[in-house]
Every structure is written in C-alpha cells, then in structure tokens.
Amino acid sequence: MRSRTAAVTLEIEATTGDSRDVGNRTPVNSERCWEDEIQRLGRVLLIVYLLETGLVLLVAPWSTFWERNWLVETSPLLGGVIRLAAVRGAVSGVGVVNLCAGLWELAVSLLALVRPVGASVPRPPEPDRGTASVETTGAGMRREDTSPWLDGP
Numbered sequence: 001m002r003s004r005t006a007a008v009t010l011e012i013e014a015t016t017g018d019s020r021d022v023g024n025r026t027p028v029n030s031e032r033c034w035e036d037e038i039q040r041l042g043r044v045l046l047i048v049y050l051l052e053t054g055l056v057l058l059v060a061p062w063s064t065f066w067e068r069n070w071l072v073e074t075s076p077l078l079g080g081v082i083r084l085a086a087v088r089g090a091v092s093g094v095g096v097v098n099l100c101a102g103l104w105e106l107a108v109s110l111l112a113l114v115r116p117v118g119a120s121v122p123r124p125p126e127p128d129r130g131t132a133s134v135e136t137t138g139a140g141m142r143r144e145d146t147s148p149w150l151d152g153p
Contacts, residue, residue, distance in 0.1 A: 043109055050102030057095030061088035 060066055066088070072079040081087060 043105065047102050047105045047109065050098050050105065054095045054097070054099030054102055057098060058092050059095075061091045 066072075067083060072082055
C-alpha cells in the first residue's frame with residue numbers, strides 16, 4: 001500500500017510542477033515496466049532455447065559424436081538401434097519442429113515490436129449496404145445487390 005501512495009504522490013507532484021528531488025523519482029508504472037521486461041526476457045530465453053535445441057537435434061544424429069559415445073559403445077543393442085537411419089531421421093525431425101517453433105516465436109516477437117498489441121490497422125470505409133445498389137457489369141448488363149445480410153437495421 002505504501003508504494004501505491006508514493007506513486008500517487010509522485011504523480012501529483014509531477015502534475016503540479018513541484019521540481020524538488022526530481023532525480024530520485026520512479027515512474028508511476030514502474031511495476032508494470034518490470035513485468036513487461038521479465039516477460040520479454042522470458043520470451044528471448046525461450047527463443048534461444050528452441051533455436052539452439054533445434055540446431056543440435058538437427059545436426060547431432062549425422063555427426064561422428066552420435067556413433068562414438070559411451071552409451072553406444074557400452075550397449076550393443078542400443079547402439080544398433082541408435083545407428084538406424086530412421087531413428088536419426090526422427091531425432092532430426094524433432095529438431096526441425098523445434099527450429100520452426102523458435103522461428104515462429106521470433107517472428108511473433110518482431111511483429112510485436114513493429115506493431116504494438118493495441119494498435120489497430122486502419123481499414124477503408126465500408127460502403128453503405130442499407131439500400132440495394134445497382135451495378136453495371138460487362139456488356140452493359142445490370143446486377144442488383146440483393147444480399148440478405150444487410151449491415152444496417
């Protein structure tokens with residue numbers, strides 16, 4: 001409750017023009033800013049994780065590390081299964097899915113930076129559909145707009 005009172009006091013001082021101790025003031029919505037920064041950091045970490053995991057899973061099954069590791073050398077049965085091309089392809093497929101998810105999240109984040117969530121895209125004005133209109137189509141033929149879905153009352 002005390003931080004809310006301090007924020008209101010700072011807002012009142014800012015609107016009245018009281019310029020004492022300006023350097024020590026915190027923004028009115030500082031808690032909201034921190035929440036946004038934490039969400040942004042979480043999204044960046046998710047994107048990095050998905051991209052890195054996708055690249056490793058895509059490349060690792062086809063490298064020499066895949067065939068020469070402790071797990072493959074100690075268990076001949078598991079080594080035989082892991083060396084199958086179908087298993088390598090399945091692991092690489094999971095890598096592709098992770099890469100696609102990471103790229104999707106990256107694209108959504110970049111679009112959110114370019115266009116904020118609350119911003120609306122201006123649309124052209126819609127024609128008045130309350131009355132039936134007559135259009136002229138090719139060869140001088142006329143067509144009436146008899147749509148049953150009128151926008152007006």
